[in-house]
Amino acid sequence: MVPANRAPLASSPRNQRNGVIPAGPKVAISARAITRLKSGHVWIYRSDILSTENAAPGAIVSVTDERGRYFGSALYSSSSQIALRMISPEPVADFPKLLRERVRAAIAYREPLVRDTDAYRVVFSEADFLPGLIVDRYHDILSLQILTQAMDAEPVRAALLAELTEQLHPAATAERVEPHIRELESLPPRESGLLTGDKASTVFTMNGVRFHFDIREGQKTGAFLDQRENYAAAAHYAHGEALDVFCYQGAFALHLAPRCRAVTGVDSSRPALEVADKNALLNQREIEWIEANAFDLLRDYAASGRQYDTIVLDPPAFAKSRKNLETALRGYKELNLRALKMLRAGGILVTCSCSYHVSEAEFLDVVAESARDARRSVRLLEKRGQAKDHPMLLNVPETSYLKCLILQVSS
Ligand code: SAH
Numbered sequence: 001m002v003p004a005n006r007a008p009l010a011s012s013p014r015n016q017r018n019g020v021i022p023a024g025p026k027v028a029i030s031a032r033a034i035t036r037l038k039s040g041h042v043w044i045y046r047s048d049i050l051s052t053e054n055a056a057p058g059a060i061v062s063v064t065d066e067r068g069r070y071f072g073s074a075l076y077s078s079s080s081q082i083a084l085r086m087i088s089p090e091p092v093a094d095f096p097k098l099l100r101e102r103v104r105a106a107i108a109y110r111e112p113l114v115r116d117t118d119a120y121r122v123v124f125s126e127a128d129f130l131p132g133l134i135v136d137r138y139h140d141i142l143s144l145q146i147l148t149q150a151m152d153a154e155p156v157r158a159a160l161l162a163e164l165t166e167q168l169h170p171a172a173t174a175e176r177v178e179p180h181i182r183e184l185e186s187l188p189p190r191e192s193g194l195l196t197g198d199k200a201s202t203v204f205t206m207n208g209v210r211f212h213f214d215i216r217e218g219q220k221t222g223a224f225l226d227q228r229e230n231y232a233a234a235a236h237y238a239h240g241e242a243l244d245v246f247c248y249q250g251a252f253a254l255h256l257a258p259r260c261r262a263v264t265g266v267d268s269s270r271p272a273l274e275v276a277d278k279n280a281l282l283n284q285r286e287i288e289w290i291e292a293n294a295f296d297l298l299r300d301y302a303a304s305g306r307q308y309d310t311i312v313l314d315p316p317a318f319a320k321s322r323k324n325l326e327t328a329l330r331g332y333k334e335l336n337l338r339a340l341k342m343l344r345a346g347g348i349l350v351t352c353s354c355s356y357h358v359s360e361a362e363f364l365d366v367v368a369e370s371a372r373d374a375r376r377s378v379r380l381l382e383k384r385g386q387a388k389d390h391p392m393l394l395n396v397p398e399t400s401y402l403k404c405l406i407l408q409v410s411s
Pocket of ligand 1: 224227246247248249250251252266267268269272292293294295314315316
């Protein structure tokens with residue numbers, strides 16, 4: 001048998017066993033969607049659904065083409081625009097068993113790759129062949145997000161929790177609920193909170209830097225673990241006076257601090273800055289935190305001639321969809337232009353985009369334009385992406401979203 005982490009999720013109809021389609025719910029999809037599956041993608045949009053037969057919300061369904069030929073098993077959502085997420089080229093006889101195998105495979109994948117941290121993403125949805133499930137580890141607490149009807153079913157939750165507990169022995173497992181996503185999936189509202197154990201806060205360590213984690217605080221599942229390797233890379237080049245823009249709980253700032261004379265972090269969220277301040281104390285670092293709108297602050301600082309040796313720009317995703325692309329690019333342009341103007345010769349710019357809809361090429365273009373408009377000559381030191389605990393599937397481009405460029409202003 002192919003190991004769970006190597007198995008393709010979609011297949012050609014040759015995998016059909018003796019021409020027999022398993023009993024149970026079926027969904028027929030368009031020729032266009034079949035082509036997409038054959039290219040290795042795992043999503044089928046609602047507009048490509050031709051018919052459904054007994055497909056209950058969250059069910060495992062047999063996917064067929066319009067002539068009834070079998071193409072594998074998928075998880076069905078009755079309300080999301082992504083109606084089907086492929087999970088196997090074959091019929092799935094025992095779903096909880098498959099889930100447990102895939103959780104084990106996700107953990108095994110990370111063992112040789114994840115270093116110098118006790119906080120990392122344990123399961124990254126499609127990229128770990130567990131579509132709709134995200135699990136992050138913060139030292140002894142697991143933080144879990146369920147994004148689809150199929151993953152929300154009670155037997156599925158029970159299998160996932162049992163395997164995660166058996167493998168990782170967390171002191172507690174917390175669920176972080178995104179009300180907006182539950183609404184999109186037509187799932188009943190649910191509170192965030194502990195699923196197992198009774199520990200709600202802990203301290204975790206990344207690259208030797210310590211952070212507070214509390215299941216009741218923060219954005220996403222708690223921290224931006226996808227930047228973990230970029231924090232270490234940024235620290236490598238950092239020097240002089242540093243400005244961490246969109247600093248959240250201070251992760252870049254704290255990594256830069258040992259290398260820099262002075263560090264300032266800027267964010268518009270007071271709760272994030274309160275945690276940042278506690279993190280500075282935990283690491284015995286002096287960092288100045290400023291609550292401000294980054295656009296206003298950069299405009300004022302640039303106008304008043306302030307200068308820095310290291311600047312980090314890590315804004316939230318500006319392009320939530322391809323429709324916002326122009327606005328997003330304008331946003332990146334403004335930020336990068338001002339930052340480049342403020343850097344001293346030899347200065348370092350670490351600039352990030354976590355918008356999937358802005359490609360690496362588009363991001364590079366906009367930063368190059370900013371350098372031209374700022375009349376600075378700029379070297380590209382590193383083109384980076386998300387940490388390896390956020391794997392990218394080659395044929396599912398949506399799994400690759402984070403861009404991080406490290407640049408040096410030469411004159
Ligand atoms: N660099 C952080 C992650 C940043 S996430 C890390 O590595 O942990 C984006 C941050 O931008 C969030 O903390 C959010 O509060 C902040 N933010 C969003 N809009 C902002 C604005 N206009 N000005 C300043 N901060 C903003």
